Amino acid sequence: MKTRAAVAWQAGKPLTIEEVDLQGPKAGEVLVKLVATGVCHTDAFTLSGEDPEGVFPAILGHEGAGVVVEVGDGVTSVEVGDHVIPLYTPECGQCRFCLSGKTNLCQAIRATQGQGLMPDGTSRFSLDGKPIMHFMGTSTFSEYTVLPEIALAKVNKAAPLDKVCLLGCGVTTGIGAVLNTAKVEPGSTVAVFGLGGVGLSVIQGAVLAKAERIIAIDINEDKFEMAKQLGATDCVNPKNFDAPIQNVIVDMTDGGVDYSFEAIGHTQTMRAALECCHKGWGESTIIGVAGAGQEITTRPFQLVTGRVWRGSAFGGVKGRTELPGYVEQYMKGEIKIDEFVTHTMPLEDINKAFDLMHEGKSIRSVILF
Numbered sequence: 001m002k003t004r005a006a007v008a009w010q011a012g013k014p015l016t017i018e019e020v021d022l023q024g025p026k027a028g029e030v031l032v033k034l035v036a037t038g039v040c041h042t043d044a045f046t047l048s049g050e051d052p053e054g055v056f057p058a059i060l061g062h063e064g065a066g067v068v069v070e071v072g073d074g075v076t077s078v079e080v081g082d083h084v085i086p087l088y089t090p091e092c093g094q095c096r097f098c099l100s101g102k103t104n105l106c107q108a109i110r111a112t113q114g115q116g117l118m119p120d121g122t123s124r125f126s127l128d129g130k131p132i133m134h135f136m137g138t139s140t141f142s143e144y145t146v147l148p149e150i151a152l153a154k155v156n157k158a159a160p161l162d163k164v165c166l167l168g169c170g171v172t173t174g175i176g177a178v179l180n181t182a183k184v185e186p187g188s189t190v191a192v193f194g195l196g197g198v199g200l201s202v203i204q205g206a207v208l209a210k211a212e213r214i215i216a217i218d219i220n221e222d223k224f225e226m227a228k229q230l231g232a233t234d235c236v237n238p239k240n241f242d243a244p245i246q247n248v249i250v251d252m253t254d255g256g257v258d259y260s261f262e263a264i265g266h267t268q269t270m271r272a273a274l275e276c277c278h279k280g281w282g283e284s285t286i287i288g289v290a291g292a293g294q295e296i297t298t299r300p301f302q303l304v305t306g307r308v309w310r311g312s313a314f315g316g317v318k319g320r321t322e323l324p325g326y327v328e329q330y331m332k333g334e335i336k337i338d339e340f341v342t343h344t345m346p347l348e349d350i351n352k353a354f355d356l357m358h359e360g361k362s363i364r365s366v367i368l369f
């Protein structure tokens with residue numbers, strides 16, 4: 001079949017809209033018609049050429065939601081008409097990682113996914129007979145896409161797909177980091193570095209965890225209003241202080257926070273996030289993705305004296321098991337997503353979504369197919 005898709009031909013160049021060929025689902029695969037997709041930083045990172053794993057030409061996109069239109073042989077967990085959210089972190093339930101119960105990092109299809117291929121080592125997309133690569137196993141910048149069954153979370157049909165698509169990455173990443181990775185307790189003091197879609201979702205997670213004090217940190221004060229609306233109790237602009245931001249936070253909190261989160265992707269703020277934690281028990285979770293080859297530093301004494309440094313991918317959330325519950329929480333009003341959609345546009349205008357992101361003007365742009 002043919003599908004309309006935004007193709008990334010090479011690093012640093014705008015996407016172009018093409019009618020590409022899409023092969024139907026093979027065994028264990030599912031054809032999905034996308035209804036909406038968010039545009040996330042990881043798409044921009046790969047498009048920039050800085051992602052060492054990036055392969056071109058490719059169809060980017062990993063924050064989508066859609067409807068199942070065809071299933072391949074042996075597919076049992078979803079059927080035609082089901083509403084689904086693609087998972088760049090799948091859940092096979094059978095690999096050593098899934099069975100460990102300790103991580104959401106299913107490795108069942110990791111190798112081929114990283115190469116932009118389906119689990120059988122080939123691509124379903126092509127143009128004029130030349131293959132176009134998949135991206136993060138999802139390729140949601142296409143009206144139709146093929147995914148492995150284990151990379152689909154089946155969700156409530158009543159949920160608006162143009163909103164819950166954001167649970168495919170940013171919103172879940174922030175909330176999950178608080179609830180699954182850090183396991184913030186009621187009454188805690190929390191610091192959040194960076195108030196984009198991910199950091200604002202950390203605030204939501206901290207509210208759900210009943211944190212008492214939530215300190216929101218950003219150099220762009222335009223972000224403070226929404227942070228407060230979502231539940232931040234304090235907003236801090238590091239530029240307003242001569243002292244390093246970690247010292248400012250330590251002074252504000254009588255020795256440091258119980259939990260901190262880095263949702264920017266800078267190694268300097270990762271260090272600040274660790275060092276603003278309370279001696280003896282403070283725990284810092286890295287969520288932001290730093291540039292390729294960058295390294296983090298701190299004095300080891302920071303850890304010797306009881307601070308803990310962690311990281312989290314997709315909020316530690318096991319997609320097939322847990323994402324349907326996140327959708328229900330959204331439906332009940334416990335998780336806010338609508339406020340995060342600052343712009344919507346058709347696929348034809350997708351390059352604008354990248355511009356808005358780079359200009360810091362959007363929280364999330366959502367493409368409507």
Ligand code: APR
Nearest residue numbers: 041194195196197198199218219220263264265287288289
């Ligand atoms: N100190 C404080 N805030 C900063 C700093 C800094 N030095 N530098 C940037 N910021 C703020 C920006 O002003 C912005 O509000 O961090 C925020 C980052 O938000 P977004 O760019 O919208 O990013 P987001 O989508 O939330 O993702 C954050 O998580 O998933 C990863 O790759 C993603 O690394 C990225 C991070």
Ligand code: ZN
Nearest residue numbers: 040042169170
């Ligand atoms: Zn993302």
Ligand code: ZN
Nearest residue numbers: 092095098106
């Ligand atoms: Zn697995």
